[in-house]
Amino acid sequence: MKVPQFIHLLGSPPWFYRISGQLMPVLGLLACALLIVAWVWGLGFAPEDAKQGNSYRIIYLHVPTAVIALAGYYVMAFTGLVYLVWRIQLMALMLKSAALIGAAMTFLALFSGAVWGKPTWGTWWVWDARITSMLILFFLYLGVLGIINAFSGSKTSQQAGVKAASILALVGTVNIPIIYKSVDWWFSLHQPATLKLTGKSNIDGSMLTPLLIAIVGCYVFYAFMLLWRTRIELQSSEHNKQWLRDAVSKK
Amino acid sequence: MSITRLQVDRLSAGYERPLFRDVSFSLEAQQVAHVMGGNGSGKTTLLNCLLGLFPATSGDIYWNGFELRANAFDAALYLGEQVNAQSYALGLKNALSVRENLQLYLSTTANALQAASQTVRQQRIDQVLEQLSLLAVANKRCEQLSSGQQRRVSLSKLLLNPCAVWVLDEPFAAVDKQGVVLLEGLISQHVEKGGSVLFTSHQDVSLGMSVRTVQL
Amino acid sequence: MSITRLQVDRLSAGYERPLFRDVSFSLEAQQVAHVMGGNGSGKTTLLNCLLGLFPATSGDIYWNGFELRANAFDAALYLGEQVNAQSYALGLKNALSVRENLQLYLSTTANALQAASQTVRQQRIDQVLEQLSLLAVANKRCEQLSSGQQRRVSLSKLLLNPCAVWVLDEPFAAVDKQGVVLLEGLISQHVEKGGSVLFTSHQDVSLGMSVRTVQL
Amino acid sequence: MINAPMIFSIAAAFKAHVKAESLLRWRHKSDILQPLLFFVLVLSLFPIAINAPSQELARLAPGILWVIVLLASLFSAEHLFRDDLGDGSLSAQLLSVQPLSVYVVAKLSVHVAFVVVPLALASPIMALMLHMPGSGVPVLILSVLIGGVSLSMIAAFGAALTVSVHQRSMLLALITLPLYVPVLIFASSAIQSNIDGTFPTMQLLILMSFALLSAALLPWAISAALKLSVENK
């Protein structure tokens, strides 16, 4: 199969190490800036919600993490696909990082949602469509992490583990839309209307702008974390390679 | 003019560190090669590499002139080491009798007897069992056999499936003296008929023919 | 005056049919006995009987003059055959490293080093590992060892636990030539120091002393 | 004899694999009953644990029954490839000229026949034990039969991924159960709507399409996972 130029470059760890070294400060600063703006705005200046009071402000953490959680799964599956097709070692490392960060994001979304639920619904947990799907997504992430963790013998078996995780991620990708759709359909059959709070957003514009900024900020933060984790993985897997020693000593 | 069955070029493989580096050798028709080396020198790893069951770090492997791709060859018959945590076991089903195991082997692998009638196969199996003195236990389940008997059942595959190359990891382990002589005879005959054999063994083997050694 | 370590009187055992009938022999201090017989003749079964791991049909077994009751003796150290469906494996934990396995062995069996300090034990383990050329893999998990290395780890228990009688089922299988010489040396030394050894092997063994044979 | 032509036919190999696998299952006869027993046992825990009046149990029955079907299919698939990996037959299959998927599909067909069919046949009795209205029973059987195919494929996929792993049952559950969810939903919805008086054509069709989808795609994923497991061994 002909390898596209970009993919070809990704096959070279020194290139990735150099480029990510240059990108990371930019992404890091940008993420900080966006998130600070969004949160200061959202927490300090956006108006209070008529029904929920101040507790709604957790939306600025909850929604961005929830959005990233799902997008992160596709990023992970994509790295898995590239790894399976072109056998690029770097993608293996990136898949590991994406699984970890994605699981963390999903957990944050669930956790912030639960914290939000207490003042709003008077209960920490509710079995509604979106929440249930999010929980299943969390399990899907844990499955991928579990496989990676279980194949932890020699380097060969670690590679086999990443391939297994890639296959699982791909099967999961086919399944996620099916899971989301069916859960949504099922709970919409019986759910009492009072729980439809997470339904259509009727958010005021002045609340929406900081939310959008927070979402973009979170995406950038995700990209930053992904590069950072992958670099760490790269350092530990190539620790005895000459180019890495050169790269580190140049600093 | 001899046929090159297996050609290994500058092969390296290992786990954390390389076990062997740049191993090159070839195996032609009517040749026997003995892979030698102490415990842990990488003999089993080498054989697994040759059959595509373990990834090599670098180097090339050609079977009958074609590059190795796992899962697509009928060139060799591989009998693994008798259990060790990471190696390949004998390929016997514990719950089936010796005879059933061999029938299963004949019917699920590509071999010259695949199209033969049930009776022809049955006769062939009985012949082979006789040759390996397993007739007395032919109807016992494999889990009820002694370790040497289990090894003999696995060796009987060599006679059932006339494959050109035999790859044998410690085939002499666990078999008794009479069995060693028998197996030596089988190997000699196979080679005389134009076959090739690659094996590992810690014991001295007397085959009555020249044996190449591959030292690890 | 010699001490009778093991006395076997008219022992019979088997599965559907008896494998051996009325076997009698004794093993004294400073003696070595080699249990001989072809594949499936019942050697492993005999050893299991002697240690109370398999019920004999008839006959008596005395260890140091006392009748055998399973689960109550420290008379012998038994190393089983290297895996076979019904036999006893090497007693190693796959998930633990070689060193951890030996530490575990020292701390969970009754032995002379049980009361010794941690450092003393550690030193002894290192000595033994050195002797069996296992130092290089001392921190590898047992499942990552080659079959010969696994066998060596199990043999190192012989040196850690100074038991008077060694019962060894195919101890020479899977070990390389250098290992065979080493083990022969260990057996000779043990016997010279007053120990007794009962073993099975299909290979010829040169111990430089007279060996009783028990033919099955 | 050397270099004799290797005669080889996919159909014959498939038949041979099916025969061998059935023989093996038949040899361990008691294993055949086990998923059923598990079904009955776990089911009988619920009335004890919940202590609800029978009308309420009846209403919960489709859900409870299906959760137990999921668990039974999960645990019966756990050992699907274990023996084959341990005794070397799996690497022999990998070395063979035959595509691995012939072996996989044969094995899965036998698994469905020996696990799903008995579960489907036993489910009416279970429904009775939970006081489920008789009107739901035909659809219950259908849903177990059709849904069971997807469940077996998914569980086999999990089993193939985890076969070389030390303590695999829980990891298998973690991988498999989330993928089970759509089947669970449409199956219990089908039974529910049948009890409520509408024949659940839509749900059954969806279950059918899940079955076809998984039977078409997962054998490849399973073959790939098995190859990796041999390397990890």
Added chain:
Amino acid sequence: MINAPMIFSIAAAFKAHVKAESLLRWRHKSDILQPLLFFVLVLSLFPIAINAPSQELARLAPGILWVIVLLASLFSAEHLFRDDLGDGSLSAQLLSVQPLSVYVVAKLSVHVAFVVVPLALASPIMALMLHMPGSGVPVLILSVLIGGVSLSMIAAFGAALTVSVHQRSMLLALITLPLYVPVLIFASSAIQSNIDGTFPTMQLLILMSFALLSAALLPWAISAALKLSVENK
């Protein structure tokens, strides 16, 4: 060196066994999380399958929770003795002068610490997810802790009986689940009565006596079963 005195102390051996067993569990770190994950996974199937309003879920919660605790304890005990039989350590234990029960009790203590305690600690979160009233939670934790001891002993007994059997999970369930029933009854009754406003002293005392009884008697039965399994191997 030959015939050196064999120094041997039960206390030291117990400690060594506990240490070794903990080390082994620790080596497979992810296994420690597995009963917990199983708990959460199976738990979340119920609301999906049943799709009931939250008040109803809350009422079913004690029963559902306890059925899952049973299953988790069952499956986590499945492999308790398998490795030890397979790698020969079990026969080594049989040959040793130490009573087998030292090894058994040590193993069981570690099992309780690594399985029952995490399950008990996690149960409040599970209770929350099923909307169980907060007032039931302390008794829930207590009941899992106390009842868990009996469950572990019973499951270990089943595991010891079936360790040499080919496909053991279902047979194990068959042996174990009926023995679980008394624990299940008193545990779910304890939680229910606590939610209803009376502190279930009687039920907890009965659970406690089950725990003491099984901890006192079952280790002997387990030792005997293990001996049989070695001979049957």
